[in-house]
Amino acid sequence: xxxxxxxxxxxxxxxxxxxxxxxxxxxxxxxxxxxxxxxxxxxxxxxxxxxxxxxxxxxxxxxxxxxxxxxxxxxxxxxxxxxxxxxxxxxxxxxxxxxxxxxxxxxxxxxxxxxxxxxxxxxxxxxxxxxxxxxxxxxxxxxxxxxxxxxxxxxxxxxxxxxxxxxxxxxxxxxxxxxxxxxxxxxxxxxxxxxxxxxxxxxxxxxxxxxxxxxxxxxxxxxxxxxxxxxxxxxxxxxxxxxxxxxxxxxxxxxxxxxxxxxxxxxxxxxxxxxxxxxxxxxxxxxxxxxxxxxxxxxxxxxxxxxxxxxxxxxxxxxxxxxxxxxxxxxxxxxxxxxxxxxxxxxxxxxxxxxxxxxxxxxxxxxxxxxxxxxxxxxxxxxxxxxxxxxxxxxxxxxxxxxxx
Amino acid sequence: xxxxxxxxxxxxxxxxxxxxxxxxxxxxxxxxxxxxxxxxxxxxxxxxxxxxxxxxxxxxxxxxxxxxxxxxxxxxxxxxxxxxxxxxxxxxxxxxxxxxxxxxxxxxxxxxxxxxxxxxxxxxxxxxxxxxxxxxxxxxxxxxxxxxxxxxxxxxxxxxxxxxxxxxxxxxxxxxxxxxxxxxxxxxxxxxxxxxxxxxxxxxxxxxxxxxxxxxxxxxxxxxxxxxxxxxxxxxxxxxxxxxxxxxxxxxxxxxxxxxxxxxxxxxxxxxxxxxxx
Numbered sequence: 001x002x003x004x005x006x007x008x009x010x011x012x013x014x015x016x017x018x019x020x021x022x023x024x025x026x027x028x029x030x031x032x033x034x035x036x037x038x039x040x041x042x043x044x045x046x047x048x049x050x051x052x053x054x055x056x057x058x059x060x061x062x063x064x065x066x067x068x069x070x071x072x073x074x075x076x077x078x079x080x081x082x083x084x085x086x087x088x089x090x091x092x093x094x095x096x097x098x099x100x101x102x103x104x105x106x107x108x109x110x111x112x113x114x115x116x117x118x119x120x121x122x123x124x125x126x127x128x129x130x131x132x133x134x135x136x137x138x139x140x141x142x143x144x145x146x147x148x149x150x151x152x153x154x155x156x157x158x159x160x161x162x163x164x165x166x167x168x169x170x171x172x173x174x175x176x177x178x179x180x181x182x183x184x185x186x187x188x189x190x191x192x193x194x195x196x197x198x199x200x201x202x203x204x205x206x207x208x209x210x211x212x213x214x215x216x217x218x219x220x221x222x223x224x225x226x227x228x229x230x231x232x233x234x235x236x237x238x239x240x241x242x243x244x245x246x247x248x249x250x251x252x253x254x255x256x257x258x259x260x261x262x263x264x265x266x267x268x269x270x271x272x273x274x275x276x277x278x279x280x281x282x283x284x285x286x287x288x289x290x291x292x293x294x295x296x297x298x299x300x301x302x303x304x305x306x307x308x309x310x311x312x313x314x315x316x317x318x319x320x321x322x323x324x325x326x327x328x329x330x331x332x333x334x335x336x337x338x339x340x341x342x343x344x345x346x347x348x349x350x351x352x353x354x355x356x357x358x359x360x361x362x363x364x365x366x367x368x369x370x371x372x373x374x375x376x377x378x379x380x381x382x383x384x385x386x387x388x389x390x391x392x393x394x395x396x397x398x399x400x401x402x403x404x405x
Numbered sequence: 406x407x408x409x410x411x412x413x414x415x416x417x418x419x420x421x422x423x424x425x426x427x428x429x430x431x432x433x434x435x436x437x438x439x440x441x442x443x444x445x446x447x448x449x450x451x452x453x454x455x456x457x458x459x460x461x462x463x464x465x466x467x468x469x470x471x472x473x474x475x476x477x478x479x480x481x482x483x484x485x486x487x488x489x490x491x492x493x494x495x496x497x498x499x500x501x502x503x504x505x506x507x508x509x510x511x512x513x514x515x516x517x518x519x520x521x522x523x524x525x526x527x528x529x530x531x532x533x534x535x536x537x538x539x540x541x542x543x544x545x546x547x548x549x550x551x552x553x554x555x556x557x558x559x560x561x562x563x564x565x566x567x568x569x570x571x572x573x574x575x576x577x578x579x580x581x582x583x584x585x586x587x588x589x590x591x592x593x594x595x596x597x598x599x600x601x602x603x604x605x606x607x608x609x610x611x612x613x614x615x616x617x618x619x620x621x622x623x624x625x626x627x628x629x630x631x632x633x634x635x636x637x638x639x640x641x642x643x644x645x646x647x648x649x650x651x652x653x654x655x656x657x658x659x660x661x662x663x664x665x666x667x668x669x670x671x672x673x674x675x676x677x678x679x680x681x682x683x
Binding site: 016024025026027028029030031032033034172173178179182185186189190191192193287288289290291293296298300301302303304 | 459461462463471483484485508509510511513515535536537541559560561562563564565572583587
C-alpha cells in the first residue's frame with residue numbers, strides 16, 4: 001500500500017486523534033469544549049481502577065460475558081477447509097456486541113453527571129443497547145433512527161420504546177443511518193448542557209473512535225485467551241463485517257501486532273460495487289464527515305452519496321478512521337459482500353448451525369464461505385458473530401417469500 | 406493586508422453604525438436566480454454578504470437551510486459554480502465583502518490550494534467553515550490566511566474565557582458570535598445575554614463582533630445590532646425565498662423581490678440601532 005509500515009499498529013491515535021491522515025476533530029465550535037471534556041473524563045476513568053472493576057462487574061453479570069468462542073463444526077465440514085470458530089457476540093444481553101461500548105459510555109456519562117443520553121442507530125442494535133442501559137441506570141434516552149430503518153427494523157423500534165426510550169424517525173436526506181447521525185449531532189449542539197452523545201461505532205470526532213474501540217476490544221482480548229485454551233495458539237485469520245466498523249475493530253485490535261494473523265473486514269456491497277452499495281473502502285476515497293477524515297462515498301464535488309445495503313446496520317457511506325488507516329497500511333484486507341451473498345449466508349448458518357445471524361454478520365459469513373475452502377484444515381478462522389437475526393426475521397422472511405413466488 | 410471586510414467595518418465605524426450581514430445559499434433555487442438575488446442585496450441594505458456553499462450533510466443547520474442546500478444541489482450547484490457566482494457578482498460590485506460559509510468536505514475534495522487561489526481570483530474575502538475548529542487550523546485556516554483570505558471563526562456560548570484565546574488566535578475579518586447553542590433557525594437570541602457575551606469577547610479582541618442565529622425580525626435585528634458590530638440574518642431570508650417558489654420549488658417572478666424586500670426591512674432595523682460601543 002502507499003504508506004510506510006509503523007512499528008506498532010496499536011499505538012494510535014496521536015494526541016490530536018489522528019491515525020495517519022485519518023481521524024481528527026472536525027466539529028462545530030459549540031461541540032468542541034464537550035469533546036475535550038469527554039477526552040479528559042475518559043483519560044481519568046482509564047486511570048481509575050474502580051471504573052474498570054465496576055465495568056467488569058456489569059460485563060459479567062448484566063451483559064453475560066465472556067461470550068463463547070464456538071467451534072462451528074457443521075459449517076466447517078460443509079466448507080471443507082479452515083476450522084471455523086464463531087465469536088458469539090449475539091449471545092450478549094440485547095443481542096449484539098453494541099452493549100460492550102454502550103456500557104462503557106454510559107458509565108462515562110454518569111461520571112460526567114450527564115442525565116440525558118442521545119444516540120443514532122441504523123439496525124437498531126445500538127439503539128436497543130443504549131435504551132437498555134439508560135433504563136438500567138435511570139437516564140433519559142432519545143434515539144435518532146432513519147425513517148427507512150424504522151420501517152425495516154420494527155422489532156427493534158418496539159423494543160426501544162418498551163425500554164422507555166423515545167425513538168425519533170429522521171426524515172431528512174436518505175432517511176438512514178447517516179441522517180440519523182446528522183440529527184443526533186444537531187440535538188447535541190442544541191442540548192450541550194445536559195446531554196451525552198453515545199456514538200455507536202468507531203467513528204465521529206476524537207476521542208470517540210478510540211474509546212469505542214477500547215470498549216469493544218474485549219471481543220478480541222477474550223478471543224485470544226479462549227483460542228489459547230482450546231487450540232493452544234493464535235488464530236490464523238479473523239473475519240468481521242463493517243459498517244462503521246466497531247465489532248471488527250473490537251476483534252481486530254488486540255491482534256494487529258501479531259503478524260501471523262490474517263485479518264479481513266467485510267463491507268456491504270449492496271446490489272454490487274458498480275451499483276448502489278455501502279462499501280466506502282472499495283468504492284470511496286478520503287473525505288471529511290461526521291467529525292473525522294475517513295474513506296467516504298461521495299461524488300466529484302465532495303457531496304456525500306447515498307449508501308445502500310440490505311442491512312440497516314451497514315447502510316452508511318463511511319467507515320471508522322482507524323479502518324481507513326489499516327487499509328492504507330495494508331494490515332487489514334477489506335473485502336465486500338453483496339445483499340444476495342449475505343442472504344445466502346444468513347440461510348446457510350441458520351440451517352447448518354441452528355444460529356440465525358443478523359444480516360450484518362451474515363456479510364462476514366458470506367466471505368468465510370469464500371475464504372475457508374481455500375485454506376488448510378488446520379487453519380483457525382474466527383468470525384465475529386456480532387448480532388443475532390431476530391430483528392431481521394420479518395424482513396428476510398418477506399424477501400425469501402417474494403423470491404419463491 | 407486589508408480585505409474588503411476590514412475596509413467595510415472601518416467605514417461603518419466612521420458612520421457610527423453596525424453592519425447588516427445577510428446569508429443565502431448559493432444556487433438556491435437555481436444558479437441564475439441566485440446570482441440576481443445576490444446582486445440585489447447591497448442595494449437593499451446588506452453591508453456584508455455571506456453565501457452558503459451547499460452540502461448534503463449540513464450538521465449545524467436547521468431544516469430551512471438544509472432544504473435550501475438540497476434545492477441548490479438539485480439545480481446542479483457545485484463549489485466551482487459558487488465561485489463563478491461570486492465572480493459574476495464582482496463584475497458590478499467591487500466593494501461589498503463576500504464571505505463563503507459551509508462545510509469542509511467540498512473544499513477538501515476541490516483541493517485546498519486550488520480552492521484558495523480560485524476563491525481569491527473570484528473575489529471572495531473570507532471563509533466561515535463550520536466544522537473546522539482551531540484544533541484543525543492546519544487544514545484550511547492557516548493556508549487561507551497565507552492566501553490573503555480572512556478566516557472568520559464562530560464563537561459560541563460554550564466557548565468560555567479559557568478557550569476564547571485559542572478560538573480568536575487565527576481569526577481575522579470579524580468574529581461571528583453564535584447567539585444560541587443550537588442549529589440555524591432555532592430559538593431566539595436573548596439581547597441581554599448577547600450583550601454580555603459580546604462584551605466578554607471584546608475583552609479578548611479588537612476585531613468586530615457580529616451576532617447570528619435566532620435573528621428573524623427587524624426588531625430583534627435592531628436590538629442585537631445595538632450590542633454588536635453586526636447582525637446576521639440567514640434562515641428568515643431563506644424562508645422568504647422559499648415562500649416565493651412555485652409548487653415544484655422553482656423561482657417565480659416574485660422571488661428576487663421577496664428576498665430584497667425582507668432585506669430592506671431588516672437593514673432598516675439594523676440602521677435604527679445605535680452603534681455598538683467600542
